[in-house]
Amino acid sequence: MKVSLKNYTFRYLTISLLAVIAIWALLFHTFILDEVYDNVDDGLKNQKIEIIRQSYIDPSVIKTNKFGLNQFRILPVDEAHYDESNRLTNEMIFMPYDGEDEPYRVLRTGFYGRDGKMYSLEIRTSTVEEDDLIYDLSISLFALYFFILVSILMINHFGLSKAFKPFDKILKQLQNYRFGQSKELEKVETNVVEFELLQTEISSMINRNEQVFNDQKLFIGNASHELQTPLAIAINKIDLLLEQGNLEEKEYIQLADAKKSLWRMVSLNRSLLMLSRIENHQYQEKERINFNKIIEEILEDYESIFETEEIIVKKEFNTVFETMFNKDLANILISNLIRNAIKHNNKEKLISIKINNLNEIIFSNTSDLFALNPNEIYNRFYKQGFSVESNGLGLSIVKTILKNQQTIHIDYQYKDGLHQFILRK
Known part of the structure; x- marks a missing residue:
C-alpha cells in the first residue's frame, strides 16, 4: 500500500526507535x-573495617x-577454612516482612x-530487586518511547507539513499540467535548495518537451499536407485518363486499381494524422454529449x-446515453464503429445498435469471422480478416479516443454469431 x-x-x-531504545535499555540496566x-560493595567493605576495629575495642x-x-555475624573457623580475601556474592534470603x-549482597572475609x-566475618545488606528494577525500567522506557513517538508525529504533522508545502505546490502544478498548454508553471518560493533545484529542472x-511537442505537431501537419497534395494530383490525373475513353479494358482496370490504392493511402494518411492529433491532446474541450443524437445523425x-x-440497421434506444466528451471525438468514435460494422459484414447484412438500461451502447454486426482476439484488435494495422478496404486503424483510433477522454471504456464479445463492441461509462 502506498503511503505519504x-x-x-x-x-x-x-521501528528504528524501538530497536535503539531496546539496546539502550539493556545497556542502561547493566x-x-x-x-x-x-556502591553496596564499598559500603560492605567499609562496614567490615569498622566491625573488626570495634571487635578489638569491645570483645563482646x-x-x-x-x-x-546490624546484619553481620562472626564465627570461629579453623585454619583450613580461613580466608582473609573479600568474597562478594548475590544471594536470596527469606524476609519475614515480605514473606x-x-x-542480598553478602561479603565474606576472615580476620584475627x-x-x-x-x-x-559475614556481612549482608539488602539490594534492589532486579525484577522490580526491570519492570520499573520497562514502564519508564515505554512511557519515554510513547512520548518520543507522539513528539515525532506532531513534528511530522506541523513541522514537515510546513516544510513540504513548496513540494506539494510543485506536485499539484505537475498534476494539472498538460502538453500543448503554453502556460508556464508558477514559480514557488522556497528556501529549500533541493526544492528550488527540482523546480528549475522541471x-x-x-520547456524542452513543449519544444519537441510543437515541432512534432508542426511536422505532422506539414507532412500530412504535403502528402495529400501529390495524392490528390495523382488521383485527378488518373480520373482524366479514365475519362478519355480510348483505353483498353486491361489498362482501364489497372488504372482503377491504382486509383483505389491511392484513395486507401489518402484514408491511411488521414487516420494517422487523426491518431497523432488525439495522442497530442489537441481535443481537450469537453461538454455533455447526447450519444443517441450523435448516432442518429x-x-x-x-x-x-x-x-x-x-x-x-436495427436501432433500439431504451434510455439516453449522456456523458462528458469532446464533440468532434464523439462523432469520430461512433463513425468508426459503424464503418467497422459495415466493412466486416457478410451476406446477412445486419447491423444492430442498442442502448440498454445499463447505460451501454452495443454495436453488433454479422460477419464471416469467428471470435476475435480482444488483445490484438485495437493494435494499429491489425486487420480483421482480409478486407482490402480496411487500413487496420479504425479500432485503434477508437481505443485512442477513449483513452484520451477517460469517461467511457470499450469491451468486445462474440455472442450468438454476432461481433459486439460495447461502450460503457
Missing part, C-alpha cells in the same frame, strides 16, 4: 546494576554469631581477633451506403 513520505518516514522511525553493586562483638539488627526471598584466634524539462449520413450495400 511523512508516514513512510514515521513508520521507519518507529550500567545501573553495576553502579548499585559497586566477637560473640555476635547470629544476624541481628518471600529477597536479593584480639585473642589471636581466626574468625569468619521547468527546463517542460451519423446513421442519416450513412443512409446512402446502407441502401447501396443493402444493409439492414
